[in-house]
Amino acid sequence: MSVFQGSNPGKYSRALTRVVRAAVPFVIALGLGGIVLLATGHNPLAFYQLLVREAFGGVDRIAATLSAATPLLFTGLATAIAFRAGVFNVGVEGGFVFGGLIAATVALQAGLLAGMVAGALAGVLVSALPGWLKARWNVDEVVTTLMVNFVVAGVTGWLVTTFLQAKGVANSATALIPQGSWLPDLLPPYGLTAGVLVALALVVLYAVWIKHSVLGYELRQTGLNPRFSAAQGIRVGRVIMVSMLISGAIAGLGGAVHALGVVHRFVDGFSPGYGFTGIAVALLGRNSAVGVALGAVLFGALASAGTTAQLFSDIPLDIVDVLSGTVMIFAVVRLWRQR
Amino acid sequence: MSVRLGARGVSRAFGAVRANQGVDVEVRAGTVHAVVGENGAGKTTLMRILYGLDQPDSGTVVIGDRPVRLRGAADGIANGIGLVPQELAMIGSLTLLENLVLGAEPRRGVRIDWARARAEAEELASDVGVELPWTAVADTVSISVRQQTEILRALRRGADVLILDEPTAALAPAQVDDLLRLLRELRDAGRTVVFISHKVDEVLAVADEITVMRGGKVITTRRADAVDRAELIELIVGEHVRTTGFVPSAVIGDEVLTVDGDVALSVRAGEIVGVAGIAGSGQDELVERVVGLRPAGGRITLSGKDITALAVDRRRAAGLGYISGERRAEGLSMDASLADNAIAGTHRAIGRRGWLAPSKVRRYAKRVLDSYSVRYGRLTAAARTLSGGNQQRVVIGRELDRAPALLVAAGPTRGVDVLGMAYIHDQLRALRDNGSGVLLVSEQLDELLELSDRIVVLHGGRVAGELPGGPESRTAVGALMLGRKAS
Numbered sequence: 154m155s156v157f158q159g160s161n162p163g164k165y166s167r168a169l170t171r172v173v174r175a176a177v178p179f180v181i182a183l184g185l186g187g188i189v190l191l192a193t194g195h196n197p198l199a200f201y202q203l204l205v206r207e208a209f210g211g212v213d214r215i216a217a218t219l220s221a222a223t224p225l226l227f228t229g230l231a232t233a234i235a236f237r238a239g240v241f242n243v244g245v246e247g248g249f250v251f252g253g254l255i256a257a258t259v260a261l262q263a264g265l266l267a268g269m270v271a272g273a274l275a276g277v278l279v280s281a282l283p284g285w286l287k288a289r290w291n292v293d294e295v296v297t298t299l300m301v302n303f304v305v306a307g308v309t310g311w312l313v314t315t316f317l318q319a320k321g322v323a324n325s326a327t328a329l330i331p332q333g334s335w336l337p338d339l340l341p342p343y344g345l346t347a348g349v350l351v352a353l354a355l356v357v358l359y360a361v362w363i364k365h366s367v368l369g370y371e372l373r374q375t376g377l378n379p380r381f382s383a384a385q386g387i388r389v390g391r392v393i394m395v396s397m398l399i400s401g402a403i404a405g406l407g408g409a410v411h412a413l414g415v416v417h418r419f420v421d422g423f424s425p426g427y428g429f430t431g432i433a434v435a436l437l438g439r440n441s442a443v444g445v446a447l448g449a450v451l452f453g454a455l456a457s458a459g460t461t462a463q464l465f466s467d468i469p470l471d472i473v474d475v476l477s478g479t480v481m482i483f484a485v486v487r488l489w490r491q492r
Numbered sequence: 493m494s495v496r497l498g499a500r501g502v503s504r505a506f507g508a509v510r511a512n513q514g515v516d517v518e519v520r521a522g523t524v525h526a527v528v529g530e531n532g533a534g535k536t537t538l539m540r541i542l543y544g545l546d547q548p549d550s551g552t553v554v555i556g557d558r559p560v561r562l563r564g565a566a567d568g569i570a571n572g573i574g575l576v577p578q579e580l581a582m583i584g585s586l587t588l589l590e591n592l593v594l595g596a597e598p599r600r601g602v603r604i605d606w607a608r609a610r611a612e613a614e615e616l617a618s619d620v621g622v623e624l625p626w627t628a629v630a631d632t633v634s635i636s637v638r639q640q641t642e643i644l645r646a647l648r649r650g651a652d653v654l655i656l657d658e659p660t661a662a663l664a665p666a667q668v669d670d671l672l673r674l675l676r677e678l679r680d681a682g683r684t685v686v687f688i689s690h691k692v693d694e695v696l697a698v699a700d701e702i703t704v705m706r707g708g709k710v711i712t713t714r715r716a717d718a719v720d721r722a723e724l725i726e727l728i729v730g731e732h733v734r735t736t737g738f739v740p741s742a743v744i745g746d747e748v749l750t751v752d753g754d755v756a757l758s759v760r761a762g763e764i765v766g767v768a769g770i771a772g773s774g775q776d777e778l779v780e781r782v783v784g785l786r787p788a789g790g791r792i793t794l795s796g797k798d799i800t801a802l803a804v805d806r807r808r809a810a811g812l813g814y815i816s817g818e819r820r821a822e823g824l825s826m827d828a829s830l831a832d833n834a835i836a837g838t839h840r841a842i843g844r845r846g847w848l849a850p851s852k853v854r855r856y857a858k859r860v861l862d863s864y865s866v867r868y869g870r871l872t873a874a875a876r877t878l879s880g881g882n883q884q885r886v887v888i889g890r891e892l893d894r895a896p897a898l899l900v901a902a903g904p905t906r907g908v909d910v911l912g913m914a915y916i917h918d919q920l921r922a923l924r925d926n927g928s929g930v931l932l933v934s935e936q937l938d939e940l941l942e943l944s945d946r947i948v949v950l951h952g953g954r955v956a957g958e959l960p961g962g963p964e965s966r967t968a969v970g971a972l973m974l975g976r977k978a979s
Binding site: 365366367368370371373374377378380381382383384385386387388 | 783785803804805806807808814816821822823824825826827828832835836837839840843846847848849850
């Protein structure tokens with residue numbers, strides 16, 4: 154076509170459109186949740202008010218929401234980086250869990266910082282093999298990263314009941330980390346640790362890096378069109394490998410932060426699927442830094458409000474799961490043709 | 493019934509783009525009617541509307557002198573209209589016969605009656621005077637054969653009006669002649685043909701009437717014998733086009749590229765070497781080997797340096813430029829911004845200590861796009877928002893701005909209109925005159941003859957022969973392309 158196509162709205166209205174579009178899955182979820190609530194004889198508005206109050210009504214509730222959002226910031230970011238390179242990495246859960254175990258073990262001996270570094274390295278280890286298989290042989294990463302999750306679950310479960318199990322503890326858990334090696338609390342007595350600052354710093358770093366670094370440029374191009382990238386001299390395999398290693402490092406660091414800040418040890422069942430919720434966070438946030446931050450806070454709010462909301466109403470906790478699930482489903486659906 | 497198929501006041505807009513504006517066309521029964529115009533003139537939109545694939549915003553389609561409403565392709569077929577699209581929609585793993593009957597198989601009980609299918613196929617083919625290898629798998633036959641199958645497929649469904657969208661784009665000259673003969677055959681048998689093209693010579697050779705479109709409007713409809721070549725080009729473009737013609741290189745220097753192996757050739761500084769051949773004769777392999785996208789068997793040198801083992805980025809650093817034949821898949825990243833497209837391959841040189849300064853990126857991209865007259869809105873707009881010709885200018889600009897010692901240009905004017913083509917040809921000549929070597933691969937023989945100092949003809953993955961450039965080589969190159977000896 155010889156005519157310049159499409160309209161040319163201003164910068165701000167385009168940004169606004171993006172925000173509105175990103176919010177739509179959430180609005181649909183609220184609508185569907187409302188129907189479920191009405192059908193079970195509850196007042197949706199009252200319940201949603203309660204949720205908002207429990208998630209953001211006061212310093213204690215905001216701290217709880219941010220605390221719940223922290224692991225999701227890590228897993229969401231780890232997922233987003235791989236997605237940006239066109240790698241559908243669903244192995245962040247494995248990196249998170251393995252990072253948690255290694256961090257908890259190392260911190261027992263060598264302290265906080267060593268634990269964090271070891272956790273990140275453990276995450277790298279988990280993502281290295283699938284990354285290499287994808288980069289070198291184009292082995293489907295969805296299959297390999299999914300399998301790695303099972304391997305990690307098995308290995309950590311076994312380690313924590315054998316070599317690494319704490320003496321005198323009946324369930325599968327490592328020894329409690331001495332308080333000196335915990336991540337410091339930000340707002341005592343609320344359980345918000347410095348981990349959230351680490352996560353937010355990474356989000357900011359990601360925002361700048363993906364947009365303005367040479368490697369970030371190559372990563373974006375590889376994700377958008379690998380054939381184009383290869384033809385212009387970008388080493389696609391190397392970029393994929395790097396994206397997987399960074400993704401793994403962030404996942405492992407997330408596990409470390411969770412172990413050293415919240416649980417203070419590693420226990421079997423350490424992660425209630427943070428890695429998988431991270432996929433929803435990345436999809437909802439369209440792999441952007443701001444999107445990931447908002448997505449993580451949203452799911453964090455649902456989690457923190459859900460647990461306390463049932464204290465004040467007779468509505469079962471399951472309705473919150475319905476809401477989260479619906480948001481996840483509609484986050485994946487492409488509601489607009491992306492042009 | 494004089495008007496078999498037509499449009500009355502048809503308008504169709506896509507967003508801000510008015511693809512058709514008040515279009516009036518009358519295709520008389522038993523004629524070959526050509527619709528010509530540049531890219532974006534609205535030809536394809538009009539054909540989709542005439543076939544029922546798209547509906548006009550206003551105006552109406554006319555069939556057999558009566559206004560009708562076509563709600564879909566099924567309505568078009570029911571009215572005896574058949575469309576042979578530009579991108580042939582065949583299933584590559586099936587045989588020609590299977591493709592022919594697909595969706596309307598003759599049956600005996602629940603089973604397909606292959607004997608009857610074969611008989612029908614033979615009858616159709618002999619009616620229009622072609623012979624087809626019915627049991628061959630579609631992927632293994634030439635585009636020309638697939639196209640003929642597609643035409644017969646439309647006839648089998650009862651079409652007596654055939655719409656062909658740019659049917660000659662990927663054919664060798666001899667195949668074009670075959671196709672034009674087939675179209676005349678169809679007309680003489682009483683059928684009606686609508687032939688879309690932007691190649692003036694073919695249109696003049698085959699059409700009875702010619703409708704010229706420009707900017708979504710019909711400019712004029714003429715009898716083919718009442719218009720000459722120059723006049724038709726001016727009608728299409730809307731202004732006088734200066735064509736350079738064949739200008740051989742003045743100074744030829746040392747070899748900048750040598751390739752060993754099945755296809756052995758060399759390109760010298762200040763020389764355009766054309767590579768001719770019907771589609772699939774080994775051009776893609778050659779290009780990918782030289783660029784570094786395919787592991788090479790033989791030795792390849794660039795400016796005297798052995799680059800056989802080097803990756804793409806190293807080859808580019810050593811002075812290689814590459815215009816991909818597949819603009820949408822490989823030449824550009826359609827969803828990436830214009831700036832990101834413009835700096836691709838140069839981004840490492842633009843970066844400092846691993847970072848790309850936004851102002852530097854903007855400056856570089858703007859300079860490249862401006863100096864190659866790309867018409868664009870914002871640098872942040874996605875490449876797909878540009879028209880095809882403008883997109884190709886982005887590619888040309890990105891590759892030529894680096895002043896490569898060797899440019900590999902694969903189909904550099906594919907899908908580009910007359911004016912854009914002249915511009916690109918001038919740019920390639922200018923690059924050559926500045927002392928670069930150009931390896932030009934094209935499926936358009938005219939382009940090769942006009943630009944090349946030498947033409948290497950490929951056939952069956954090997955070099956069939958080499959000829960000098962210029963219009964005199966036409967027949968000899970055409971013969972070599974089909975594997976015959978040059979006389």
